[in-house]
Amino acid sequence: MNLTLKIWRQKDSSSKGQMVDYKVTEISEHMSFLEMMDVLNEQLVNSGEEPVAFDHDCREGICGMCSMYINGEAHGPDRGVTTCQLHMRMFKDGDTITIEPFRAAAFPVIKDLVVDRMAFERIQQAGGYISVNTSGNTQDANSIPISKHAADEAMDAATCIGCGACVATCKNSSAMLFVGAKVSQYALLPQGQVEAADRVKNMVAQMDLEGFGNCTNTGACEVECPKGISLDNIARMNRELMKANI
Amino acid sequence: MALDSKVPKGALKDKWTDYKNKINLVNPANKRHIDVIVVGTGLAGGSASATLAELGYNVKAFAYQDSPRRAHSIAAQGGINAAKNYQGDGDSTYRLFYDTVKGGDYRSREANVYRLAEVSTNIIDQCVAQGVPFARDYGGLLDNRSFGGVLVSRTFYAKGQTGQQLLLGAYSAMNRQIARGKIEMFNRHEMLDVVVVDGKARGIIARNLVTGEIERHSAHAVVIASGGYGNVYFLSTNAMGSNVTAAWKIHKKGAYFANPCYTQIHPTCIPRSGDYQSKLTLMSESLRNDGRIWVPKHLDDVKAIREGKKKPTDLSEDERDYYLERRYPAFGNLVPRDVASRAAKERCDAGFGVNATGEAVYLDFAAAIIRYGTEQAKIKNINNPSEAKIKELGKDIVKAKYGNLFQMYEKIVDENPYETPMMIYPAVHYTMGGVWVDYNLMTSIPGCYAIGEANFSDHGANRLGASALMQGLADGYFVLPYTIGDYLADDIRTGKIPTDTPEFDAAEKEVKERIEFLINNNGTHSVDYYHKKLGKIMWDKCGMSRNEKGLKEAMVEIKALREDFWKNVSVPGGLNEMNPELEKAGRVADFIELGELFAKDALTREESCGGHFREESAETDGPQKGEAKRNDKDFAFVSAWEYKGEPADAVLHKEELEFNDIELKQRSYK
Ligand SMILES: Cc1cc2nc3c(=O)[nH]c(=O)nc-3n(C[C@H](O)[C@H](O)[C@H](O)COP(=O)(O)OP(=O)(O)OC[C@H]3O[C@@H](n4cnc5c(N)ncnc54)[C@H](O)[C@@H]3O)c2cc1C
Ligand code: SF4
Ligand code: FES
Numbered sequence: 066m067n068l069t070l071k072i073w074r075q076k077d078s079s080s081k082g083q084m085v086d087y088k089v090t091e092i093s094e095h096m097s098f099l100e101m102m103d104v105l106n107e108q109l110v111n112s113g114e115e116p117v118a119f120d121h122d123c124r125e126g127i128c129g130m131c132s133m134y135i136n137g138e139a140h141g142p143d144r145g146v147t148t149c150q151l152h153m154r155m156f157k158d159g160d161t162i163t164i165e166p167f168r169a170a171a172f173p174v175i176k177d178l179v180v181d182r183m184a185f186e187r188i189q190q191a192g193g194y195i196s197v198n199t200s201g202n203t204q205d206a207n208s209i210p211i212s213k214h215a216a217d218e219a220m221d222a223a224t225c226i227g228c229g230a231c232v233a234t235c236k237n238s239s240a241m242l243f244v245g246a247k248v249s250q251y252a253l254l255p256q257g258q259v260e261a262a263d264r265v266k267n268m269v270a271q272m273d274l275e276g277f278g279n280c281t282n283t284g285a286c287e288v289e290c291p292k293g294i295s296l297d298n299i300a301r302m303n304r305e306l307m308k309a310n311i
Numbered sequence: 312m313a314l315d316s317k318v319p320k321g322a323l324k325d326k327w328t329d330y331k332n333k334i335n336l337v338n339p340a341n342k343r344h345i346d347v348i349v350v351g352t353g354l355a356g357g358s359a360s361a362t363l364a365e366l367g368y369n370v371k372a373f374a375y376q377d378s379p380r381r382a383h384s385i386a387a388q389g390g391i392n393a394a395k396n397y398q399g400d401g402d403s404t405y406r407l408f409y410d411t412v413k414g415g416d417y418r419s420r421e422a423n424v425y426r427l428a429e430v431s432t433n434i435i436d437q438c439v440a441q442g443v444p445f446a447r448d449y450g451g452l453l454d455n456r457s458f459g460g461v462l463v464s465r466t467f468y469a470k471g472q473t474g475q476q477l478l479l480g481a482y483s484a485m486n487r488q489i490a491r492g493k494i495e496m497f498n499r500h501e502m503l504d505v506v507v508v509d510g511k512a513r514g515i516i517a518r519n520l521v522t523g524e525i526e527r528h529s530a531h532a533v534v535i536a537s538g539g540y541g542n543v544y545f546l547s548t549n550a551m552g553s554n555v556t557a558a559w560k561i562h563k564k565g566a567y568f569a570n571p572c573y574t575q576i577h578p579t580c581i582p583r584s585g586d587y588q589s590k591l592t593l594m595s596e597s598l599r600n601d602g603r604i605w606v607p608k609h610l611d612d613v614k615a616i617r618e619g620k621k622k623p624t625d626l627s628e629d630e631r632d633y634y635l636e637r638r639y640p641a642f643g644n645l646v647p648r649d650v651a652s653r654a655a656k657e658r659c660d661a662g663f664g665v666n667a668t669g670e671a672v673y674l675d676f677a678a679a680i681i682r683y684g685t686e687q688a689k690i691k692n693i694n695n696p697s698e699a700k701i702k703e704l705g706k707d708i709v710k711a712k713y714g715n716l717f718q719m720y721e722k723i724v725d726e727n728p729y730e731t732p733m734m735i736y737p738a739v740h741y742t743m744g745g746v747w748v749d750y751n752l753m754t755s756i757p758g759c760y761a762i763g764e765a766n767f768s769d770h771g772a773n774r775l776g777a778s779a780l781m782q783g784l785a786d787g788y789f790v791l792p793y794t795i796g797d798y799l800a801d802d803i804r805t806g807k808i809p810t811d812t813p814e815f816d817a818a819e820k821e822v823k824e825r826i827e828f829l830i831n832n833n834g835t836h837s838v839d840y841y842h843k844k845l846g847k848i849m850w851d852k853c854g855m856s857r858n859e860k861g862l863k864e865a866m867v868e869i870k871a872l873r874e875d876f877w878k879n880v881s882v883p884g885g886l887n888e889m890n891p892e893l894e895k896a897g898r899v900a901d902f903i904e905l906g907e908l909f910a911k912d913a914l915t916r917e918e919s920c921g922g923h924f925r926e927e928s929a930e931t932d933g934p935q936k937g938e939a940k941r942n943d944k945d946f947a948f949v950s951a952w953e954y955k956g957e958p959a960d961a962v963l964h965k966e967e968l969e970f971n972d973i974e975l976k977q978r979s980y981k
Contacts (some may be wrong), residue, residue: 077888095584095725103589103839110837110892115884118891120377122550124590125719127475128381143722150722175521176889183498186378190490194483197440199362199788201430206439207397210451220444220469223476227380256442 066092066158070105072117073165075174078181082174084163094154098141099124099131101153119178126150126291129226132233133178134165139230139289147228147291167233171240171276182229184275185243191271192264193247195256209255219253222246224292231286231294237278242286244272245298252305262309269306314567314951314966317749318422323972324404327426330750331793335800342367344806345799346530348515350502350557352379354474354780355763356536357481358787364488366792368799371528372485373497373517375552375894380482383538383550384783387474388595388716390456390466391780393431398455402463404428409973410461411778414647415743415771416921416941417975418570418949420968422750423768430789431781435467437788441480445469458596458776466777471595471715477780481787500526501894502557503822505533505564505759508814512561512759516815516822520894523887525823527815529808531799532758534791535561536783539742539764541574543902543909544854545846547739548580548593554898555905558746558765566754567951567964569747569767571905572913575774575922576855577740578651581723582671591738592723594674594716596776599644599651601679601709602733606663606672608632616665623665623673623732634658642980649773649922649939650980652737656855659736666734675732680705737855741779743770743922744912747951747966751794752786755951760795762786767949772921829896830886834879838895841876845869845899845906853910858926862914866959869907876903907958912950915963918942934981943975 067090075082089105106116122130131148135141141151172180231242248265251257287296319326345368349360352374360372394407407428445467446454455464469476488494499520506514514529540555541547562568579594607613615621636643655672665671684705688696717728746754746761754761763783852865884890919928919939928940949966
């Protein structure tokens with residue numbers, strides 16, 4: 066198929082950006098979206114132009130690097146996938162596709178479609194861990210049984226890939242789904258209990274400091290989250306926060 | 312320099328304990344004055360960084376991604392081995408050690424492997440304490456699954472995302488130390504050289520990938536944890552950015568590179584669909600527990616299927632060739648990875664490949680669906696269930712076991728694997744070869760260490776499933792923190808290493824000249840053009856089976872490609888900015904050099920072992936006819952290559968392998 070691409074180009078964080086139109090031809094429906102971008106970039110390099118910078122690495126939906134806002138949706142029109150897992154069969158010959166970076170005040174653009182997600186790192190550093198040193202003498206892994214249900218629920222929360230689609234999608238640029246997922250993982254496990262109160266307080270304080278907005282329960286994040294992280298995690302975080310504050 | 316593996320004396324099972332009792336320690340107050348650089352934050356580098364920082368060292372960690380959590384360890388699906396024997400099925404340290412040495416086709420170092428098996432159990436304890444949500448049974452205890460070619464259930468897993476959960480565990484431990492200021496994290500930085508001062512590794516030169524700035528970083532020791540080099544084939548299951556650069560740079564500065572030709576080609580990956588393909592996706596090995604592998608028996612059926620005139624489900628049982636079950640009745644579909652991959656290639660080379668490219672075989676779950684469905688009907692007391700009911704019940708079980716993989720397959724291929732067999736083909740997946748290290752995990756540059764997939768140490772010529780995660784975490788959490796202390800004990804009075812020295816000047820100059828050359832070359836071909844060409848030579852001539860003629864040609868062709876690259880490569884953009892094409896150019900330049908050494912190594916090893924199959928070294932008659940033939944008399948050694956300016960001029964050093972606790976046997980899966 067033949068497509069028109071409208072892509073956000075921005076030289077660096079201090080320059081102003083703009084949308085630029087490109088054409089690509091003979092795109093196969095079996096290509097992934099990023100392979101289509103590879104075709105465009107090869108075309109640009111061969112004509113001596115600068116290719117479009119975008120983040121990507123694993124190309125199988127797990128590293129959380131890729132982050133494109135496609136036709137007004139984080140990770141594009143398909144559900145439950147990242148940008149790298151999106152396939153061109155979702156589009157038709159002659160389509161015009163708009164491609165922007167994930168936008169949020171807390172995610173400044175570095176170049177073209179690449180954004181800075183260090184705010185997520187700092188939130189994790191504020192409390193996203195259990196304070197246990199490495200030694201050969203921690204207790205045996207089976208000494209505390211954990212119900213299968215709790216373990217499975219903790220696992221579901223832990224599958225967040227830290228991509229930031231929830232923030233990019235939210236009209237308030239809230240990071241509650243991301244933070245809620247991490248808080249929940251530990252809240253559901255006995256190992257996480259000791260530091261539970263400090264963890265939730267510190268992570269939420271850092272989240273506010275970074276300039277993420279508030280949650281007004283529109284639920285757009287859950288819809289766009291490639292890993293199906295559920296809104297229950299936000300509710301659990303709010304409960305944890307209340308518990309911590311009394 | 313003579314190769315000294317520094318394996319401690321004494322009985323195998325006491326070596327590590329005795330070693331730990333005798334090494335030098337650094338007291339906590341002195342650790343504060345010692346800096347360690349860790350390049351890479353995957354399972355190996357992440358666990359090492361966190362542990363070294365907990366001990367009190369000042370750690371500087373580097374990753375090319377924007378967060379430590381995004382290292383390619385994140386993509387590991389299946390699981391991690393540990394000799395816990397929770398299932399009571401006879402597992403033990405010795406048995407894990409034995410399976411690993413045998414699986415590696417007797418080309419690994421006994422003492423290292425035994426230590427790995429010994430610390431494997433600590434890994435699971437540590438990860439659970441960190442909050443890693445491993446799968447559990449209904450009693451609340453940890454669940455296990457069984458993995459490729461072993462007789463016990465020792466694999467721990469977290470759904471199909473074990474690597475992700477283990478990495479997030481190490482990442483959380485890192486975050487705690489980053490918050491305390493004990494780890495300084497350099498995201499979006501790429502190491503471009505090591506700096507050697509008075510014969511010791513004392514720092515690195517790195518490029519800030521956001522600003523393009525070239526930076527100097529000093530330390531008392533440098534740890535390379537930069538992962539594997541499977542992308543030398545262009546297409547592999549590795550991440551797009553996975554590279555050999557860090558390992559190759561230290562090789563050029565004196566670290567020997569061991570067994571580069573040992574590559575694991577994984578049998579169950581989604582086949583290539585066209586020339587635009589950028590990477591290959593793995594379908595976990597666990598699928599072979601229930602899937603049956605086949606191709607049509609007759610070429611007319613192959614033709615009809617390729618032309619869309621027939622569907623695989625139209626073929627009756629006796630029109631199908633379940634070639635693994637036919638050739639290997641004892642292990643059937645569960646033969647080790649290298650054997651399964653070669654058998655698929657053999658059928659496809661004979662013209663039986665079932666997709667348009669001719670490079671695909673079927674992995675069929677129909678029988679498993681019926682088997683599980685019948686069982687469920689019995690459990691649920693359904694008498695005379697209809698076939699539809701059986702299928703429905705069976706599909707539920709298959710979905711519970713492999714749902715996420717089936718969904719991944721459907722998203723990529725756009726076919727429903729519950730209704731029609733999956734198509735699979737082997738793909739490059741893991742590199743057993745890597746930087747040579749001694750028992751301390753130190754390379755042949757003093758003070759420079761290599762851990763995780765980047766080193767060569769534990770898997771011999773073939774790695775067993777679920778053992779790479781184990782090795783990465785063993786190295787980082789439980790081995791390196793001891794061995795590096797023994798070395799650093801001599802550095803307590805050294806003081807900070809200055810970066811304004813001639814050694815740093817020279818290394819920085821070299822790095823700058825190289826990238827300036829690339830930017831200013833204004834050639835005619837893109838970096839990918841060269842990477843794809845290299846990949847094709849590697850796949851055709853250094854792939855699943857190798858022969859003398861092909862390997863000699865590969866060496867000539869790769870050298871010519873290198874000359875062409877440096878004349879005609881085109882890298883757009885500038886130096887002092889984010890420039891992904893420049894990053895790729897540097898990596899591909901290193902891959903081209905490695906590729907030549909790889910071919911030379913494969914040429915030198917005139918035996919078949921593990922993932923390295925030399926056509927000249929196969930059984931010629933008897934029941935094993937056509938199978939790989941190892942040659943222990945002449946080749947029971949590690950090939951460690953010393954850099955001499957041109958890959959083709961590299962000098963071979965042999966580390967002879969001694970087996971005192973295991974008897975060498977030919978592998979047989981018939
Ligand atoms: C799809 C897939 C599935 C797998 N499944 C399993 C499994 O189920 N079980 C199992 O045991 N093994 C599995 N493996 C293998 C296993 O995942 C890897 O061998 C292992 O995770 C490697 O870990 P590592 O820490 O050595 O390297 P990686 O995780 O690859 O980390 C490399 C690090 O080095 C950094 N880096 C690289 N070069 C540079 C540079 N020049 N400068 C700065 N930083 C650099 C990167 O940023 C990254 O942080 C799988 C592998 C793949 C690809
Ligand atoms: S919650 Fe979902 S959308 Fe948000 S960062 Fe995690 S995976 Fe991405
Ligand atoms: S590139 Fe890793 S999730 Fe998309």
